Structures are given as C-alpha cells and as structure tokens.
Amino acid sequence: APAPASAAPVTVLGLGAMGQALATAFLTAGHPTTVWNRTPDKADPLVALGAVRAGDVTAAVAASPLVIACILDYASVYETLAPATGALAGRTLVNLTTGTPAEAREAAEWAASHGFAYLDGGIMAVPPGIGTEQAFILYSGEREVFDAHREVLERLGAAHFAGAEPGLAALLDIALLSGMYGLFSGVFHALALADSANVPAAEFVPLLSSWIGAMATAVPHMAHQVETGDYADGVVSNIGMQAAAFGNLLRASEEQGVRPDLFTALHSLMQERVAGGHGAEDLTGVVELLRNRA
C-alpha cells in the first residue's frame, strides 16, 4: 500500500537556495527525503537533518514517487533528467524551476512522451518563506495529479491550482512578478526623489506605505474594467488629467537629478491613449495598448 501522505517519500533535485529550502520543509514535516545536486556537497546540511544523498540522479528519481525539480532553468532540468527519463516513468515530476508558459507546455509534452506525470509550478516566495504562511505556489497540469500530491505539496506553502493548461502556473507567476516589479519600480523612484531632497526615510516611508496601501484598493475595480473593456466605468481621475499631471513627475525628477526612465514608457502610453480619444476614461485603458502589442 502507498505510504500515507504524511509520510510519503519525496525527492528534491537541485539544492540551490530554493531547493535547500524545499528539502528542509519536507524534512521538517517528517517526509523521507532524498536529495541530489550537481555539486554534491550542497546536500551536506540536509543530510545532517536526515536527508538521503543520492549518488546519481537516476537513484534520486527511483527513491520516491514524487520528484521535485528546482534548478536554474529549463535547459538544466532537461540536462539533469536526460539520464533518468526511464526511471521517471510512472512517477510524478513537479518542476518548480522558473520558466515561460511555452517552456512549461513543452516540458509537459516531454513528460507525456516518456510516460510520467507532470506538474509545472511557480513559487511565490523567497527561500526563507518556504513552509511558512506567506508562501504560496502555483501549479498547472492534470487536476488528478495535483490532487494526488496536494497534501505533500502543501508542506512548501499554500498550493494553488492554476488550471489544467500546463503553461498557466508560469503565466500567473510572471504576471505576479510583473506586479511586484512595477511596485518596486515605483518605490525605487519614490525613494530616489525623497532622498534627492534629503527627506529622512523614517519620515517618508510611512507616507509611502500608507499611499501604496490606499492605491492598491483600486486593483479590483481596474481588473473589472479590463474584463469588461469599459474604461469609462466609475472614472474618478481621468487619464487626460493624469497624462498632463504626469509631465510634472517627469520634469520634477529631471530637476532633482533623478532619472525618469522607469516612467517614460508609461507616460508615452498615457499620451497615446489620450490622443486616441480616450482622455475622459480611466488610466486602466493603457492595458488596451499593451494588449495590441502582444
């Protein structure tokens, strides 16, 4: 009989910062954990915690019905698993390596051609967050495969099933990262501006955090506008006004010696939208221009 989920054996391939965190979470939860890394001594701390160090990748795969890969990129996943595709047959590979949706779809086809189940994943956490309440991980692939391993995967963080289409986890991962980098871009620019006027961080950061929190409440309405295509719905601050005011942001930055690069692209999109006759609508309409370029 298969081991209960609470004691199911797991293999982790790739013991960089993230792989080490994943393996540690499995060990902490009591799973028999086999590990492999191209540079073997990275397994030492995990062996000290009770992990089994596999001599080669085929032995690592053979040790568990569930194999987690978290390596640099998809090319290194293929390179790593090339000698072990036979051993993977009948098992499940969960690939938590970051990649594109197209790479995920290709990997799912590769798995099917070798007779093993495949889930693609996107980790929404940094290594110290793994196994904590902050972490969540996106998965896509066959629902039955996800359900069969869900309890074990929950050891790493909340498991969110993104859908059966194999590229969905990677797509949502990249969409969420886009939101993160957009936020960080704004924060970097704001900090540079405040610093250019010698405003102490202790004074500015509470204002910035409060402002970002208030503005984030607009996201659901923006998403509704994108879904409906109705950018005139519930307009409070139209894009015509915002495009004009945005010029101040760019000019003030130049005057303070702060490069406006992170915001010039958005200004161009706003102006294009206004020139297209949408000045009375909401800022969210720039999504239409982004879509047109896809």
Ligand code: FVH
């Ligand atoms: N760390 C993070 O914050 C992010 C969070 C979101 C998900 N990413 C992705 O996770 C993958 C691994 O990232 P990582 O943080 O573990 O990265 P490193 O610490 O740099 O470790 C890289 C591991 O990959 C192995 N490796 C590299 N090339 C090969 C290869 N050709 N064949 C076999 N293994 C390879 C490397 O092995 P070694 O250098 O120790 O021998 C490490 O185990 C990644 O997709 C992130 O985007 C992390």
